[in-house]
Amino acid sequence: MKRTILTLVLTAACISAQAQISELVRQGNATQLMHGGKPFIILGGELANSSASSGEYLDSRDTWKYLAESGVNTVLAPVYWELIEPEEGRYDFSTVDYLLKSARANGQKLILLWFGSWKNSMSCYAPSWVKRGFNSEFELAANSDGSIPEIMSAFSERNVRADAKAFASLMKYIRKADGSEGTVIMVQVENEIGMLGDARDHSRLAQNAYNSPVPYDMMYMLTSGKANDHINDVWKAAGKATTGSWKEVFGSSLEADEIFMAYWYARYTERVAAAGKAEYDIPMFVNTALNSRGRKAGEYPSAGPLAHLMPIWKTVAPSIDIICPDIYDKGFASWISQYATADNQLFIPEVRQEPENGARVFYALGHHAAIGFSPFSIDNMPQEKDYPLKKAYELLTPALDLIAEKQAAGKIYGMLADATEKETVLTINGIDFKCRHDLTLGWNPEAEDPDKWGETAVMIMDMGNDMYLFMGTGVVTTMSPADGRGRVGIERIDEISFDDYGKMQKIRRLNGDENHQGRHIRIPFGEYGAQLLKVYRY
């Protein structure tokens, strides 16, 4: 009897520790980050690059308090190779301890960012014992003109072993220090990987690989139809050879060079990620510097986990669970759509910190069922109480369980509007919801000035029984039957808040001026709100 009870207790303890370890699980229509037995949506913020090097620095600025007040539930914080392994094989995890302790004390989850071999292409976070061995024991990449950037070569066995060993030690440490609590919910491997200065590494080791046969897994990806149009086009233009060196199979072009490098970057990253996962198996991702502003390979961090190279990364780096975009350019909606694919659930670990993020988070969660959203340099976000992201996170926080449920059920939709893309029609249950930027009404004096428009967004959740929950900012919506027969009317609209348990509470009935005498449902520009609509047909 005693033994049975003991077994039961131990099993329960095991299950509960297990439940704390996060994992990515396909649930209905979305892949979700499961934590503590339920989906967890990340309302995140990434610390500025140097902030996590000093606990005193963060504390002196009251960072944790400020993050909690901002509605952030997850902090993305770097772990620096140079600090955790100051001498080869001697580890110092005090910066990690500080993060764990502070995050727990302040009710935050953590996503740790491994600043290992590469940070924005460069290798500035390599420890001094690695740096001092550059060009002897450790290898750097080389440009075609013979210049040597401070970029560790993806072709060096010594490089990848050192990085993988350090990363494995970090993951082992996190498992021991945090495996039962699960404060760390994901880990980013390296940061914005990619070759700069040239589309490919021309070092001796790289040239050897370049002149060697294209490896089997890459060839198989091509011949089994698993590549995308971009890769296929480069292959086709070079004659579609099924064996041969990289030049023989892909020809000589910037695009071909980038494909070659993507394979080797992905392979290196896989070695590092797999070594870490062998110690502690939690979700891992890579982040991507975009090929924006018409730049050519070599001008942006080339061969990183970019959308046009995704099949290579997915094939060669299976330990990487998701590929994530960092958005610092115009065109938020179009960039993120490239990273929201059937086999890649969207997570945005970095987006330039700007007021528009208050709208974008609704769109990312609603339209793409994103796992989460995280503006960069969150510790330097403006402190005003009603800064847009704070308003958005405040509104979203108590609704996250509902949002996760609707994401899995495929019953959530989203639209984003700006001065050029003013309107989107979402068809739900045979009803066209025509969602427009609120300034299209022309009621607000700011409508005159296109520079004042800013981005606005709404998510719509199908609640069943003719009810639709709208959450967002600056969007006005009218409804009509998708088949053009009859009309869709507003039976009622209630302004809603959520209690601490996520249960909807009615604030007030919205009618009259608030819904333009029954003509539309509207969350005005500059305001953030939740409104529950019930429609009828006549």
Ligand code: DGJ
């Ligand atoms: C993207 C990088 O991933 C970040 O670490 C940071 O360097 C920003 N760019 C720019 O500040």
